[in-house]
Amino acid sequence: xxxxxxxxxxxxxxxxxxxxxxxxxxxxxxxxxxxxxxxxxxxxxxxxxxxxxxxxxxxxxxxxxxxxxxxxxxxxxxxxxxxxxxxxxxxxxxxxxxxxxxxxxxxxxxxxxxxxxxxxxxxxxxxxxxxxxxxxxxxxxxxxxxxxxxxxxxxxxxxxxxxxxx
Amino acid sequence: xxxxxxxxxxxxxxxxxxxxxxxxxxxxxxxxxxxxxxxxxxxxxxxxxxxxxxxxxxxxxxxxxxxxxxxxxxxxxxxxxxxxxxxxxxxxxxxxxxxx
Amino acid sequence: xxxxxxxxxxxxxxxxxxxxxxxxxxxxxxxxxxxxxxxxxxxxxxxxxxxxxxxxxxxxxxxxxxxxxxxxxxxxxxxxxxxxxxxxxxxxxxxxxxxxxxxxxxxxxxxxxxxxxxxxxxxxxxxxxxxxxxxxxxxxxxxxxxxxxxxxxxxxxxxxxxxxxxxxxxxxxxxxxxxxxxxxxxxxxxxxxxxxxxxxxxxxxxxxxxxxxxxxxxxxxxxxxxxxxxxxxxxxxxxxxxxxxxxxxxxxxxxxxxxxxxxxxxxxxxxxxxxxxxxxxxxxxxxxxxxxxxxxxxxxxxxxxxxxxxxxxxxxxxxxxxxxxxxxxxxxxxxxxxxxxxxxxxxxxxxxxxxxxx
Numbered sequence: 001x002x003x004x005x006x007x008x009x010x011x012x013x014x015x016x017x018x019x020x021x022x023x024x025x026x027x028x029x030x031x032x033x034x035x036x037x038x039x040x041x042x043x044x045x046x047x048x049x050x051x052x053x054x055x056x057x058x059x060x061x062x063x064x065x066x067x068x069x070x071x072x073x074x075x076x077x078x079x080x081x082x083x084x085x086x087x088x089x090x091x092x093x094x095x096x097x098x099x100x101x102x103x104x105x106x107x108x109x110x111x112x113x114x115x116x117x118x119x120x121x122x123x124x125x126x127x128x129x130x131x132x133x134x135x136x137x138x139x140x141x142x143x144x145x146x147x148x149x150x151x152x153x154x155x156x157x158x159x160x161x162x163x164x165x166x
Numbered sequence: 167x168x169x170x171x172x173x174x175x176x177x178x179x180x181x182x183x184x185x186x187x188x189x190x191x192x193x194x195x196x197x198x199x200x201x202x203x204x205x206x207x208x209x210x211x212x213x214x215x216x217x218x219x220x221x222x223x224x225x226x227x228x229x230x231x232x233x234x235x236x237x238x239x240x241x242x243x244x245x246x247x248x249x250x251x252x253x254x255x256x257x258x259x260x261x262x263x264x265x266x
Numbered sequence: 267x268x269x270x271x272x273x274x275x276x277x278x279x280x281x282x283x284x285x286x287x288x289x290x291x292x293x294x295x296x297x298x299x300x301x302x303x304x305x306x307x308x309x310x311x312x313x314x315x316x317x318x319x320x321x322x323x324x325x326x327x328x329x330x331x332x333x334x335x336x337x338x339x340x341x342x343x344x345x346x347x348x349x350x351x352x353x354x355x356x357x358x359x360x361x362x363x364x365x366x367x368x369x370x371x372x373x374x375x376x377x378x379x380x381x382x383x384x385x386x387x388x389x390x391x392x393x394x395x396x397x398x399x400x401x402x403x404x405x406x407x408x409x410x411x412x413x414x415x416x417x418x419x420x421x422x423x424x425x426x427x428x429x430x431x432x433x434x435x436x437x438x439x440x441x442x443x444x445x446x447x448x449x450x451x452x453x454x455x456x457x458x459x460x461x462x463x464x465x466x467x468x469x470x471x472x473x474x475x476x477x478x479x480x481x482x483x484x485x486x487x488x489x490x491x492x493x494x495x496x497x498x499x500x501x502x503x504x505x506x507x508x509x510x511x512x513x514x515x516x517x518x519x520x521x522x523x524x525x526x527x528x529x530x531x532x533x534x535x536x537x538x539x540x541x542x543x544x545x546x547x548x549x550x551x552x553x554x555x556x557x558x559x560x561x562x563x564x565x566x567x568x569x570x571x572x573x574x575x576x577x578x579x580x581x582x583x584x585x586x587x588x589x590x591x592x593x594x595x596x597x598x599x600x601x602x603x604x605x606x607x608x609x610x611x612x613x614x615x616x617x618x619x620x621x622x623x624x
Contacts, residue, residue, distance in 0.1 A: 002167060002168050003168055006168045006172060010172075010176050013176065013180065014176075014179060014180070014183070017179075017180050017183040017184070017203055018183060020183075020187060020196075020199055020200065020203055021183055021184070021186055021187035021190075021191065021196075021200055021203075026193055026195055026196050027348070027410065029196050029199055030199060033199050033202065033203060034403070036180075036203065036206065037206060038400075040206055040209070040210060043173075043210065043213075044210075044213055046168075047173070047213050047214060047216075047217045048217060049213045049216065049217070049225055049228075050387070050388040050389050051225065051388070051389060051392075052209075052213060052225050052228050052229070053389075054389045054392045054393065054395075054396050055229065055232060056209075056232070057396045057399060057400065058392070058395055058396055058399045059232050059233075059236060060202075060206070060232060060235070060236075061399065061400065062396070062398075062399020062400060062402065062429075062432075063236065063399065063429060064202070064235065064236055064239045066402050066403070066406065066425060066429060067239060067240065067243055068195065068198070068199060068202075068239070068243065069403075069406050069410075070406075070422065070425075070426075071195060071243045071246065071247060072195055073406075073410055073418065073422065074247075074422075075246075075247060075250050075251075075256065083191060083192060083193060083196070084190050084191060084192065085189075085190050085191070085192055085259070090189060090190060091190055093189075094185070094186050094189035094190050095186065097185065097189075098182035098183065098185050098186040098189075099182065101178065101181065101182045101185065102175075102178050102179050102181075102182040105174065105175065105178035106175050106178065109171040109174050109175055109178075110171070112171075114169065114170050114171060114218065116167070117167065117170060117217050117218045117219075117220065118218070118219060118220035121220075124217075124220060124222065125222075125225070125388070126388045126389075127388070127389065127392075127449055129222045129225075130222050130225045130226060130229070132222070133222045133223060133225070133226045134226050134229065137223075137226075138226050138230075141230060145230060145233045145234070148233070148234065148237050149233065149236070149237050151237075152236075152237030152238075152240050152241050153240070155240075155241045155244065156240040156241050156243070156244040157244075158244075159241065159244035159245055159247070159248050160243075160244040160247050160248065162248065162251060
């Protein structure tokens, strides 16, 4: 039963990812990526990572992708030439590279036998568990990411504002 | 229970599709979206291993990846807006002045 | 396993039906209430098969029928799939937000204990933020799919406003989570037992105001309704929608009013708690309990929750018809420079108080 659900989710995820990469209209690519992120949130719930699933939708699907859609709607006008790179060699090389990567990881995983998952504490995946780790063991990276976000905000505002018209 | 290996293979497949997107698309914004797809694939791998080991360290790392991805998306899209405003072209191969 | 699923499905159906009925009722209350506030008669011309006697109820029945039977006009140059998708993405998250709002305590029927909350999630209140985030797409896509510069402008403004006020809403919810020490809404309601002085608003008044303001701004109602302003942008991002699609956008407005009311009632006004009503019956002030059957107690609690939600909906309607509209830059300034610092200060004060009391 869980395997069937995983199969369905995996198929939908791959279809969505291929739509992101192969659809000529960038608005549909963005919508497909939103779909992929929502499906990933569902996968996270099956992996008992409830807080991360909620944050995936709040942060990724609900804020970052809205930003993408804004930029696409404001300036994403199609220009000359098609949506894809024209060099055949590039297509072949990237196809081989990507395929090779996937197959390589697949064989590595198939060869290594992982033990069945350990059962974590009963509160695994809830807000409490993540918060406990975040604010004790990982406090310094947490503070550094807040500084990083501040830098990103300042940078984005400066870059997007452009030069004031004299 | 679905073995962790299946999730890792799915993550690798998504990562490969994202890498493909970065290489063959011309639209800067779609390239950026393919990068986000790769970051999501990595998040999936982290969460799968967090369940495998029963520890929340994987979740914390996913949180950091999301935060960094948000910061990167904001600054990257601002750069794209600035580039398009100045060069009038949203395609990667037409913005290649710095190449040889 | 099958029975659990059936019970949850039944609860979900009941909740959705109640919400949709209340939303329809609110449409009529809005028209008649606005007429009362503006000292005019309001809509009284509808008649069912020539029988005009019931007046207002005729309007309440005629309005949905009008929406459902109107022709669905789709402009020729729009993207049809996005045009169809936008109202659905707008309405669906609004409706399923009610999965976490508890409308009563446990119901004991035939040996089973049924919690009167559709889904008991680990993430509790964060689910509301999730659905608020997803609701932004309906506005963005509605504006984009209309192929109309004014709709696009309304859509972009509306979504920018929504994501700005999500932050204020999140900060208000964080203070509430800090105070109650849990994200579970049912636990929050249970912690407010013991009369109106134990309810949330006594300890978290600033959060209440913050959540009310941010909630009204999230649902883009007046005074924050510039994205869909009727006198300026025609209908803003849903100009090009008619018939059922317009009904879905319109309904989302009222469903979000009910969401905000439900959330405030749950977190700050005691949810389903009735003053002096405990699980066995009414507690007499001098001690002792007047016993009541369990079903009556449950019914009273659900009724109390409904009354609180209806009062808050009425409050939002009164606010709508009393205040003038904010200009867009005033709106954004209030959100970012007013509510967010206030929310942050509130979180700090709450955190200090919680740590200080322990």
